Amino acid sequence: MNNPFSYGGIVKGETFCNRITEQKDLIRAVENSEKLFIHGERRIGKTSLLKAVIQKIEKNSGICFYIDVWKCLDEDDFSRVCASAFAEYAFKEKQSVVERLKTLFAGITPSFSVDEAGKPSVTLLRARSDKPGPFVDEILKAPQRVRAIEPDRPILVVFDEFQQIREISGLKLEQIIRSRVQEQQNVAYFFCGSRTSLLKKMFLEKSSPLYRSSGHYPIESISPNHWKPFIKTEFTTTGKSITAETITALVEATGGHPFYTQMLCSSLWDITDNTVSVSDLESATDLLLDRESSTYITLWNALPEQPRKMLRALAMENPLFKPTSGKTVQTHGFASPSSSKSALTYLIDKDHAAQNKDGGYFLVDRFLGMWCRRNLTL
Template identity: 40%
Template sequence: MTNPFTYGGVVGNGEFCNRTQELADLSQTMRSCGRCFVYAERRMGKTSLVMRALDKLPKKSFVPVYVDLWPTDGSASFATTTARAITSAAETKTTKLLEFGKAMFGRLRPSVSLDDSGQPKVEFGIDGRSVSKTDLTEVLAAPQSLAVRSGKTVVVVFDEFQQIADYEDDLAERQIRSSIQHHKNVAYLFLGSRKHLLQSMFLDQSRPLYRSAMHYPVGPIATKHWQPFIAKRFADANKTFSNPLISELCEATQGHPFYTQHLCHVLWSLIEPGSEVSAAQIDQAVAELLRRESHAYVILWESLTKNEQRFLRGLADRETPPQPFSSDFTRQYGLRSASNAQRAAGSLVAKDLIEREAASYVINDRFLRLWISQLQS
């Protein structure tokens, strides 16, 4: 059998665990032309979640536009990437692609060619010049124009939206706010994984996008939802995995979808058909994963300051989120003062190694957390 546990990419319908409420909420936002800021830790499955919600929309009534901003580095690449996504969502035929591109994005000099598989693709060139406010206005007006032209609701998803915080200026950020507030029959979802950057964009009164979208956090999946999902996939291969041991596995991964699926993938490969999963085999699967990642973790660990290492040790050592600036925490882990702990936390957040969670922090990489725990023991 093919291993039923997948990780590292967009998860399809058959590999999707729960998220029933999240799907219903985001689908409603799309159908009602809302504005939504969807944030989660990296690999939490927000892209898979939103893509599944898009897939459920009837094609006769909706035009989904997915814009991946991860490779963009400024207003110019934002403009061309967004224009390409809108054009590709609106048309598929070569002649229609160019016609639509010229009608909507004439300033960006559209052209059409064939990709490696022989399918038409549209490209935009700005001849090395800087992108102006007029260029961005043209690009960001396109979703509303497409809604009017098609008679459908357009749903625009900007993935990895925190990238625009690193652009050379705030031109794109300002123009997004200026444009979308006037759009009807267009829904906008802003996805991101660096919560502190995204929250500064949407919660800071001095930023253009302040309070321009509702907030929707996506968190881990509860053990009660993982239990039937995991047990069935083992049972389908004539392998038994009891609920108490599934709970132990989920405790190790803290219910994080990527790490739970990854650990299950390795464990499933270790178990022979007709066998039952044991606690020792879960430990064996964890050991194998940490062996694979050990070299990278050692390099990372050695790049950290002593106080950063101490702060991470404190987070990894606690089953429940600690109070990281308390005297008990700073004394136990050698940080000596709350100010030292605060500086270490700020640096680790900036390095995307930890994320604020209520009044504490979590280590983003759940396997790094286990590696640090083993390092201490």
């Protein structure tokens, strides 16, 4: 019997737990052609959720373009991944592919090939070398052109790992995207990414081109009420039973964070034969912490002194509510309130720490928190 828990990739079908409300909300947003900034901690399940939404929208004859910006190193790469995503539309429809591509990318000559998996890949050449304006500007008009051909079908453009845009072009691409997106009233846009702190800067800082250009949609952990039946079913359908008490303790330890929950479930499934109990959970956790230990030691060694103190403070307090209070400064040995503040900013900028909806700060990697509590307590 194979381990039913998986972590690290996109989950779908049987391995996808709940997210019913989120799917409904996002489908409604597409129907209303909303522009949404979708943010959440690393590995909280953003891409899996987006893929589930895309599958449902396409099933209802919607048109979706999924663009992963992660692999783009420069503006040219970005143009190409966008063009390939938009070109897939031309490949799916009945009319001549060449004619469709020409309609989508006016003034640009597309040359295309199909890889072994049947995925189209597009190379674009400028037809008129004197054409002014950036190349990418033209490509980003494609969704609007699809809209003109398809007035009645919902259209969604998803940019995943969107924060990468800032790293490859400074503000330039954001300015172009803002103008193109603003004129596409009847196309929905989701801007999603894993570097929450950077994404927030892109959408919430006044100097940013995309400042307040979209609504917000936070993705949170999955609630224990949804995890409990899911975990139980995954164990029982693979010939093992697990006590309710163990599931409760497991979800409490991971805070319902999808990646860490699947990771701990997977480890637990591996080390047990029949009935799974709370003591097995301890062993599964030890196993994981041992496995991750060298990564955590490397991280610890690479941190400057004050951020190290903050890492330990976050793990101990879990969560930490008043990072600059006299009590925090004294208890955790910071030089001053301003140094505890900048240590926290340092960890947030590196996405090691985040703030929960109650205002408390915590370590994003739940196992790093556990590792610190076990190894760094004085």
